[in-house]
Amino acid sequence: MARAEGRIAERFRMLGAKGEAALIPFLTAGDPDLDTTEALVLAMAGAGADLIELGIPFSDPTAEGPTIQRSSARALARGTHLRSILRLVERVRSRVEQPIILMGYANPVHAMGAEAFAKAAREVGVDGVIIPDLTPEDGAPYLDPCRARGIDPILLAAPTTPRERLEMLVRETRGFLYYVSLQGVTGARASVGRGIEERVRLAQSLGDVPVCVGFGVATPEHAREIGAYADGVVVGSAIVDTIESAMRDVSKDSSARARAVDEVGRFVEALKKPLRR
Amino acid sequence: MKSEPDDRGMFGDFGGRFVPEMLIAALDELVERSARILADPAYRAELDGLLANYAGRPTPLTFAERSSERCGGARIYLKREDLAHTGAHKINNVLGQALLARYMGKKRIIAETGAGQHGVASATAAALLGLECEVYMGAEDMRRQALNVFRMELLGARCIAVESGSRTLKDAINEAMRDWVTNVETTYYCIGSVMGPHPYPTMVRDFQRVIGIEAREQILEVEGRLPDALVACVGGGSNAIGLFHPFIGDESVRLIGVEPGGEGIASGRHGATITTGVPGIFHGKRTLVLSDDDGQIFPAHSISAGLDYPGVGPEHAWLHEVGRAEYVVATDDEALEAFQLLSRSEGIIPALESAHAIAHALKIAPTMSRDAILLVNLSGRGDKDVDEVRKILASRRKEPS
Numbered sequence: 252m253a254r255a256e257g258r259i260a261e262r263f264r265m266l267g268a269k270g271e272a273a274l275i276p277f278l279t280a281g282d283p284d285l286d287t288t289e290a291l292v293l294a295m296a297g298a299g300a301d302l303i304e305l306g307i308p309f310s311d312p313t314a315e316g317p318t319i320q321r322s323s324a325r326a327l328a329r330g331t332h333l334r335s336i337l338r339l340v341e342r343v344r345s346r347v348e349q350p351i352i353l354m355g356y357a358n359p360v361h362a363m364g365a366e367a368f369a370k371a372a373r374e375v376g377v378d379g380v381i382i383p384d385l386t387p388e389d390g391a392p393y394l395d396p397c398r399a400r401g402i403d404p405i406l407l408a409a410p411t412t413p414r415e416r417l418e419m420l421v422r423e424t425r426g427f428l429y430y431v432s433l434q435g436v437t438g439a440r441a442s443v444g445r446g447i448e449e450r451v452r453l454a455q456s457l458g459d460v461p462v463c464v465g466f467g468v469a470t471p472e473h474a475r476e477i478g479a480y481a482d483g484v485v486v487g488s489a490i491v492d493t494i495e496s497a498m499r500d501v502s503k504d505s506s507a508r509a510r511a512v513d514e515v516g517r518f519v520e521a522l523k524k525p526l527r528r
Numbered sequence: 529m530k531s532e533p534d535d536r537g538m539f540g541d542f543g544g545r546f547v548p549e550m551l552i553a554a555l556d557e558l559v560e561r562s563a564r565i566l567a568d569p570a571y572r573a574e575l576d577g578l579l580a581n582y583a584g585r586p587t588p589l590t591f592a593e594r595s596s597e598r599c600g601g602a603r604i605y606l607k608r609e610d611l612a613h614t615g616a617h618k619i620n621n622v623l624g625q626a627l628l629a630r631y632m633g634k635k636r637i638i639a640e641t642g643a644g645q646h647g648v649a650s651a652t653a654a655a656l657l658g659l660e661c662e663v664y665m666g667a668e669d670m671r672r673q674a675l676n677v678f679r680m681e682l683l684g685a686r687c688i689a690v691e692s693g694s695r696t697l698k699d700a701i702n703e704a705m706r707d708w709v710t711n712v713e714t715t716y717y718c719i720g721s722v723m724g725p726h727p728y729p730t731m732v733r734d735f736q737r738v739i740g741i742e743a744r745e746q747i748l749e750v751e752g753r754l755p756d757a758l759v760a761c762v763g764g765g766s767n768a769i770g771l772f773h774p775f776i777g778d779e780s781v782r783l784i785g786v787e788p789g790g791e792g793i794a795s796g797r798h799g800a801t802i803t804t805g806v807p808g809i810f811h812g813k814r815t816l817v818l819s820d821d822d823g824q825i826f827p828a829h830s831i832s833a834g835l836d837y838p839g840v841g842p843e844h845a846w847l848h849e850v851g852r853a854e855y856v857v858a859t860d861d862e863a864l865e866a867f868q869l870l871s872r873s874e875g876i877i878p879a880l881e882s883a884h885a886i887a888h889a890l891k892i893a894p895t896m897s898r899d900a901i902l903l904v905n906l907s908g909r910g911d912k913d914v915d916e917v918r919k920i921l922a923s924r925r926k927e928p929s
């Protein structure tokens with residue numbers, strides 16, 4: 252069943268041929284609602300996103316800072332759940348060529364059932380999953396069914412990860428390795444974590460898998476800086492912030508949604524610009 | 529029978545480590561260093577000294593004569609954790625962990641707290657050992673437990689209001705985990721119950737085993753035999769596992785955990801995680817949780833803030849699965865009743881948490897023979913609850929029933 256080359260690997264191969272780093276925007280599905288998420292995905296795809304990361308909201312997101320916590324709470328208040336997010340992926344799948352990655356905590360996957368989740372995710376065309384509270388050791392019962400169906404379980408590495416463990420993570424991850432730029436939670440920061448370049452280069456030297464950097468990345472300037480050495484850049488909170496502030500003044504108003512879509516599109520374009528070759 | 533986790537911290541299907549990669553190195557360090565430090569005779573001697581000369585251990589085992597008489601059945605004994613310094617069993621764990629933190633060279637400890645008992649105990653140990661201490665507490669809980677907030681401040685700790693989620697214990701744990709991820713190099717996370725990722729549930733249990741070790745010796749001394757049943761309340765499950773664990777191999781001894789039934793199971797407003805929960809992944813471990821079909825955790829409810837937790841220690845989930853321990857429920861009303869009964873008949877005002885265990889003991893004692901022995905963990909004293917109970921009783925007197 253497994254594809255010879257997944258959509259994610261194919262995308263990195265294409266970018267690699269140009270010497271270009273990937274832009275991977277993140278947003279929480281269902282914030283402010285799933286219809287807007289659909290419009291946002293299409294806008295990001297049109298504006299230069301190379302892969303798209305959709306967050307599954309969770310009641311207790313322990314690795315998230317205030318921005319994504321709030322966004323997760325808003326999405327849950329709207330009644331967003333894993334099944335409705337999978338249906339959203341199904342709706343947009345034929346309209347975006349970019350790989351789609353789901354990012355979410357383990358319990359919603361556990362509640363659905365690891366096999367049922369992998370099967371449903373595969374059917375709607377999900378290409379990868381990031382489940383931050385699963386490591387390769389304890390997470391195997393959840394990650395293996397995904398891998399068996401050709402969905403890439405993307406693993407995290409941290410600034411505190413020792414070399415030996417990094418070797419294992421490089422070996423075990425699929426699609427790419429997600430290098431967390433700093434010890435901390437998600438959230439836009441004024442500057443990129445120190446020492447991250449060295450760690451990324453080490454991870455790259457340990458295998459063939461692309462290494463992308465996320466957490467705290469907030470501006471085109473950060474993207475340029477990281478894109479100079481990493482294979483990709485993940486931008487989350489800064490995008491969620493953009494949506495939040497566009498919605499703030501005139502929530503309920505459909506023009507606010509249109510403005511959020513418009514502003515995110517422009518922001519993604521600005522983030523991608525310094526990465527283009 | 530034995531109850532020990534495998535080297536990944538799994539009790540059967542429960543436990544383990546379900547945390548972001550950013551914490552793995554710190555947990556590995558904790559496993560490795562705690563194994564060495566806890567086996568170090570110098571550490572052991574220092575902790576034993578603190579438990580004896582500072583916390584006031586061993587705590588007595590009291591025969592509840594008048595309550596036993598009135599029940600007309602089993603002889604009821606109370607393990608008096610209410611007499612330990614700071615008024616609850618929490619100090620046993622906190623002294624162990626805070627001393628470990630100091631041996632590990634950490635200068636700052638953080639803790640979460642619900643009712644404030646673990647927060648007060650942590651602040652106390654930090655003051656004693658010269659550590660900086662910050663305590664995360666749900667904003668809602670801070671309002672309800674203003675006195676404990678002030679206690680922590682008196683002890684030199686800082687209490688940080690958590691405004692996210694349901695603004696209660698589970699959110700305080702989320703926020704403490706976020707702090708720990710960020711400050712892992714300098715900070716020790718002092719978890720208050722048998723929760724969190726491996727090695728915490730086993731380590732906290734081992735610090736609380738002193739309850740059961742003492743109780744076993746004490747009951748053998750006064751009665752010349754083991755009890756027929758042990759009864760303890762279960763929030764996260766630390767006082768219960770601390771009492772149960774040294775008796776797990778004694779198959780004649782029934783182990784009974786009492787969960788908070790809140791306003792009744794049918795109301796949906798309760799914290800009966802083992803009785804009604806489903807397997808799930810929450811706060812770093814796989815265990816039984818209160819979770820909806822979509823895997824979202826929903827807040828627990830109990831009259832006692834210390835039992836108000838939508839998960840449970842993984843070892844309890846396992847003991848339940850293999851049938852070695854039984855788990856039952858006592859409601860808010862039953863706990864309130866037991867709170868008053870014990871006060872009047874024994875001159876002991878129990879914590880509302882402990883009142884759940886008392887309620888169940890008073891329920892089953894009459895069904896047991898006169899030479900049966902029930903040993904109940906009186907996990908804490910009720911001073912912290914007096915004001916809350918006063919308000920509840922006053923409001924009920926106004927309502928015609």
Ligand SMILES: Cc1ncc(COP(=O)(O)O)c(C=O)c1O
Pocket residue numbers: 616617642643645646720721722761762763764765766767768833834835879881882907908909
């Ligand atoms: C007196 C007392 N008993 C019991 C508990 C519940 O915790 P655990 O189940 O970990 O013993 C608490 C928690 O705050 C407490 O203060």
